[in-house]
Amino acid sequence: MDMELDLDESSLAIGRIERALSRIETALTERANRPAAKVPPSDSGDQSALKAEVAAVIGELDRLISEAKNG
Amino acid sequence: MADVKLGIAGRTYDVHCADGQEPQLLNLAAVVDEKVRAMPGGTEVRQLLFAALMLADEAQEAKGKAAKAEPQSDSLRAAVALAESREAQARDELKAARAELDALKKAPPSNPAPPNPASAKPSHDRALLQIADRIETLATRIEQLP
Numbered sequence: 635m636d637m638e639l640d641l642d643e644s645s646l647a648i649g650r651i652e653r654a655l656s657r658i659e660t661a662l663t664e665r666a667n668r669p670a671a672k673v674p675p676s677d678s679g680d681q682s683a684l685k686a687e688v689a690a691v692i693g694e695l696d697r698l699i700s701e702a703k704n705g
Numbered sequence: 706m707a708d709v710k711l712g713i714a715g716r717t718y719d720v721h722c723a724d725g726q727e728p729q730l731l732n733l734a735a736v737v738d739e740k741v742r743a744m745p746g747g748t749e750v751r752q753l754l755f756a757a758l759m760l761a762d763e764a765q766e767a768k769g770k771a772a773k774a775e776p777q778s779d780s781l782r783a784a785v786a787l788a789e790s791r792e793a794q795a796r797d798e799l800k801a802a803r804a805e806l807d808a809l810k811k812a813p814p815s816n817p818a819p820p821n822p823a824s825a826k827p828s829h830d831r832a833l834l835q836i837a838d839r840i841e842t843l844a845t846r847i848e849q850l851p
Contacts, residue, residue, distance in 0.1 A: 647833035650841060657844035665850065684846060691839050698832055 714741040714749050714756075736760070 709727050711718045711734035722730045740756035747755075 643830040644833050647830065647837045650837035651833070654837065654840040654844040658840070658847050661844070661848045661850070684843070687839065687843055691836060691843065694832070694836055694839075698829065698836070702829065 713738045714752055716749070 706721045707724050707727050709720050709722055709730050711720055711731065713734055718734075720730065737753075737756055737760070740759050741752045743759075744752060744755050
């Protein structure tokens with residue numbers, strides 16, 4: 635049978651994004667379920683950079699979604 | 706055949722005509738009689754001669770007017786034909802436009818195409834791939850948080 639798998643680059647990218655978000659959700663859930671005493675304080679500089687990166691990625695996603703909506 | 710008595714220039718003439726034509730014949734005789742009476746004096750023959758000449762003149766003039774009117778009536782006929790043709794064309798165009806409008810009404814609403822989809826899509830693909838890279842990196846960093 636001759637089947638063509640029509641997955642363009644955007645579909646592949648969206649699949650990767652979904653899987654990465656799922657990994658983040660799992661990691662954050664595990665972290666939230668840990669006893670508070672056992673969570674060591676992490677470097678505040680690292681956390682700020684992480685938050686900044688999350689904000690930047692969300693901003694970029696918003697921009698893309700808006701562009702896609704407005705054609 | 707019908708027998709008719711015509712009174713022209715004071716004299717009565719017995720003539721025959723096809724059945725049903727009597728009123729028309731009487732009408733024509735009245736026209737000739739009127740012309741004869743319009744020129745008093747002279748002999749009866751002379752009066753009839755002038756009446757005949759005047760009627761011939763009127764007939765010629767009427768023919769001339771009809772000949773002059775022909776080109777105008779030709780132009781009018783051509784104009785009418787053109788108008789009819791344009792009306793038919795306009796009706797066809799209206800019909801096509803209505804069909805198109807109906808088709809548009811029935812069609813499901815669709816978003817307008819992007820101005821240049823060929824160039825916009827690769828750019829979006831690239832941006833999505835970059836975001837996928839960044840989110841994957843974020844996921845790794847979050848997983849590695851102590």
